[in-house]
Amino acid sequence: MSISIRQLKSFIEIAATGSFIEAAENLHISQPALSLSIKKLEGVVGGTLFNRSRKGIQLTPEGKRFLPVARRLVSDWDSALDDLSRLFTKQVGRVSIAALPTLAAGFLPAVLADFKQQYPNLEISVHDLLASQIDDLVSEGRADIGLSVRPRNSEAMHFEPLIEDHFVAVCPIGHPLLCQKEVSWHDLLGYPIIDLDRMSSTRQAIERVLGDLKREMDLFCEVSQIGTVGRMVAAGLGVSALPSLSFLQISKEGLGWRPLISPRVPRQLGIITPTRSPLSAAAEAMLRKIREHVGLAKFESAPLLN
Missing domain, CATH: 3.40.190.10 (Periplasmic binding protein-like II)
Structure with missing residues (x-):
């Protein structure tokens, strides 16, 4: 049987308050549910963590040694959830784009400026490369998104046409x-x-x-x-x-x-993404921004696209 994060938080709260009643109120659970949670925890670790007496609730020597460990585990858990939440809400993260020089210089700057304004904390890297190099970076997972001609390996990568030149x-x-x-x-x-x-x-x-x-x-x-x-x-x-x-x-x-x-x-240009691995939340946000700008782009300097 494994230890749950809820059991660890219950253990820490009882140690902090010295009371099952107060701990239950702070945790917004019933006292019987709290007592059962601690009983299961003690069953997993193989011994008593609290001495229960008329003087109140006190940690056993083993409980005292376990308390800093429990606090660290809860802190790591909360940090991990916070980091994951920040990734999904695009507060942190990284997007890597591999693009033909034509698109890297003429199309991407407006996309990146708009994207950075909406997601200021996300890191962006751009590689302006030949088409074969773009295929390699996307297929190997070293770039999230490619902007290029249709890839050679159509099974490993998905191609979404955007512009015909x-x-x-x-x-x-x-x-x-x-x-x-x-x-x-x-x-x-x-x-x-x-x-x-x-x-x-x-x-x-x-x-x-x-x-x-x-x-x-x-x-x-x-x-x-x-x-x-x-x-x-x-x-x-x-x-x-x-x-x-x-x-x-x-x-x-x-x-x-x-x-x-x-x-x-x-000459058809488009978006290349891997078929065998999902994009991160940050990369999905970039993909939406690219599609949005393709509809808005006028390519004033391109003679055949006026």
């Missing part, structure tokens, strides 16, 4: 392609290309288009940051194909864009 041709101001309302991939590939490295989801999408078209690009330079692509194109070193939302990250000075067609390539 499209690829655009990015050219320096004055480039001949900007004379057209739309640019075909065939026309774009006639110029030197500045592209992201092969690990990026953007590059992988472009490689799939090249495979379908049975074309190769004239790769002038391969870089790791979208901002670097923008600066190189603006400097006249080549052209590029980027998701429309990338314009939330880069300076548009010296750049022009046109929709890419033949084919028009959609």
